[in-house]
Amino acid sequence: MEQKLKGLVLKNIPTGDNKTLVTVLDGKIGKTLITCHGARKLTSRNMPATQPFCLCEFIVSEKNGRFTLKESHLLESFFELRCDLYASALGAYILETGNACAKENENEEALLSLMLNSLYALCKKDLEKPLVKTVYELRLLLELGCEPNVEQCTCCGKALPEAAFYAPSEGGGVCPACKNGGEAQGPFFPLDPACRQALNYILLCAPKKIFHFKLSEKGLSALSKISEESLLYTLERSFESLKFYKELQNIDE
Numbered sequence: 001m002e003q004k005l006k007g008l009v010l011k012n013i014p015t016g017d018n019k020t021l022v023t024v025l026d027g028k029i030g031k032t033l034i035t036c037h038g039a040r041k042l043t044s045r046n047m048p049a050t051q052p053f054c055l056c057e058f059i060v061s062e063k064n065g066r067f068t069l070k071e072s073h074l075l076e077s078f079f080e081l082r083c084d085l086y087a088s089a090l091g092a093y094i095l096e097t098g099n100a101c102a103k104e105n106e107n108e109e110a111l112l113s114l115m116l117n118s119l120y121a122l123c124k125k126d127l128e129k130p131l132v133k134t135v136y137e138l139r140l141l142l143e144l145g146c147e148p149n150v151e152q153c154t155c156c157g158k159a160l161p162e163a164a165f166y167a168p169s170e171g172g173g174v175c176p177a178c179k180n181g182g183e184a185q186g187p188f189f190p191l192d193p194a195c196r197q198a199l200n201y202i203l204l205c206a207p208k209k210i211f212h213f214k215l216s217e218k219g220l221s222a223l224s225k226i227s228e229e230s231l232l233y234t235l236e237r238s239f240e241s242l243k244f245y246k247e248l249q250n251i252d253e
């Protein structure tokens with residue numbers, strides 16, 4: 001039976017006999033595998049359909065729940081990502097983390113839309129790359145239902161004072177008393193009012209407005225630690241693409 005899918009290529013694995021197994025995130029059916037025959041040849045019309053970052057329409061034949069590619073149409077290639085090393089490293093991080101979170105046989109339109117919005121944002125010259133990364137991480141946590149709570153202390157329930165902390169293992173803000181008294185488990189990261197305000201904006205705004213805010217360099221640096229540590233804590237793993245991004249930063253410093 002023939003079927004039409006529309007999705008973002010997350011990764012490809014070449015197998016023997018000139019076949020490629022492509023992992024695609026389709027909004028309606030979630031993460032799925034498509035087998036592509038002969039698409040590795042440079043002359044193949046279906047070459048883009050196997051390349052990470054490509055958003056394509058796929059005409060597939062389905063047999064016993066397995067998809068085989070018949071035809072593909074490239075909708076967006078995010079070509080600009082390949083021209084900037086930081087953007088390409090963070091783009092790979094978005095694909096790797098999205099792949100880790102995406103489910104099969106489930107509607108993943110919100111996740112796909114977040115990933116696409118973030119990839120478009122990485123291609124824009126006027127947006128700082130660390131800001132795109134931080135916003136993506138926080139909205140991904142929201143999609144997973146694990147967004148940080150920064151209204152009350154997650155240990156004692158009292159309203160957070162101006163000088164508060166954030167503890168990924170507690171899933172939110174912690175007051176100085178609970179931090180110092182040993183109620184809360186570290187590590188702790190500073191959480192000032194500007195950081196809390198930005199965090200609340202990112203979590204509560206409409207999907208199309210996630211990058212429409214300003215934060216000082218210091219504030220972004222603090223918020224980026226919170227978002228990254230929370231995501232890694234929630235997913236209980238590290239990512240090769242993140243290691244690569246950090247290596248790039250170290251070379252630049």
Ligand SMILES: [Zn+2]
Binds near residue numbers: 153155156175177179
């Ligand atoms: Zn407390």
